[in-house]
Amino acid sequence: MCGGFTLSTQSRRELAQLLGVDEDDLQDYRPRYNIAPTDQHFIVTSEYERSAARPATWGLVNSWAKDDSRASQCINAKAETLEERRSFREAFLQRRCVVPADGFYEWRGPRTQHDEPVWIHRAEVFDV
Numbered sequence: 001m002c003g004g005f006t007l008s009t010q011s012r013r014e015l016a017q018l019l020g021v022d023e024d025d026l027q028d029y030r031p032r033y034n035i036a037p038t039d040q041h042f043i044v045t046s047e048y049e050r051s052a053a054r055p056a057t058w059g060l061v062n063s064w065a066k067d068d069s070r071a072s073q074c075i076n077a078k079a080e081t082l083e084e085r086r087s088f089r090e091a092f093l094q095r096r097c098v099v100p101a102d103g104f105y106e107w108r109g110p111r112t113q114h115d116e117p118v119w120i121h122r123a124e125v126f127d128v
Helices: 012-019 086-094
Strands: 005-007 032-035 040-047 050-057 103-108 116-121
Touching: 012 050
Parallel strands: none
Antiparallel strands: 005 032, 005 103, 040 050, 103 116
16 A cells, blocks of 8 residues: 655646646645655645635545544545445535545565665656
8 A cells, every 4th residue: 555655747837837837826845755655745626617726634534433543544545436435425426525645655575674765657657
């Protein structure tokens, strides 16, 4: 399971155009290569015909949660069970958004050692 992701686009203007948001929405944007659960990032939402980027914390806090302490544990969902799982159903049906990312990390090696991160991304995102 993915535990971190990236958004490495260098230009704020280019990113705003790609996302269809005002450049002013991204005033604090900077390229990031290790966005982890509970980190501050931003999301893109749509209201009527306008898309907007706004700050958010990565992780899902369910409506029945007493606090946000488990947000880091609720970060991955399977498309096949989104509408069935209590953890994701309400958010999927009523609170959708886009979390901008251009890559994510998986770990190579035995599950107990996970010693080598592998960055999964499109080839044109970053020339290696």
